[in-house]
Amino acid sequence: MMFTVNLASEPVALLKRIRLGLIGLAILLLLGMVAMTAIGLAERRALEMETSRVAQLSAQRSEVEAKLRKEGLVLTDASRTAISAQVTVANQMIAQRLFSWSTLLLQLERATPGGVSLTSVQPQPAAGLTLKGEALALERLTAFVGKLQETRPFHDVFLTDQRGQQDGTVGFTLNVRY
16 A cells, blocks of 8 residues: 655645746747847948948048039039939839830821921929920911820820010920929
8 A cells, every 4th residue: 555645835746837937938038139129220221331332422422522623513402302303214214124216206207297397305303204396376386286196105295385586486394293
């Protein structure tokens, strides 16, 4: 015959499980702290790199402004805005690898009726393209606007300026999305 006697005041098995659970929780917390530290270090490195890049850009800007002053040129806020807009347009066009000036000019040539000549084709950041030119008569300008609206890649054709000239021709400016 065998007797089992438990002299412990608390159940030992339960205490062992609680101790193991606390150890596991401590390990998880430690791993979490290590992960958060690693993330923090990565963010700090990224911030340092960005700060360095901003400092480089600032130095380059100072160099450019010094060269401009040396040449007697002064950048105003308006000219900076205009240059920034032109750079934005250029960057957009570079990003569009499939953009083809020859295709654009060919489509413009096909859409331009006789008696209308284009003197300027300029990309604009918000408007797409600005077209400037002259027409022999108002009817020919109207035909050109209609033809642009019907031509597939062109849309939202808007006549922004129209002026009669002394020689009887009509000068115009159009904004066209392409």
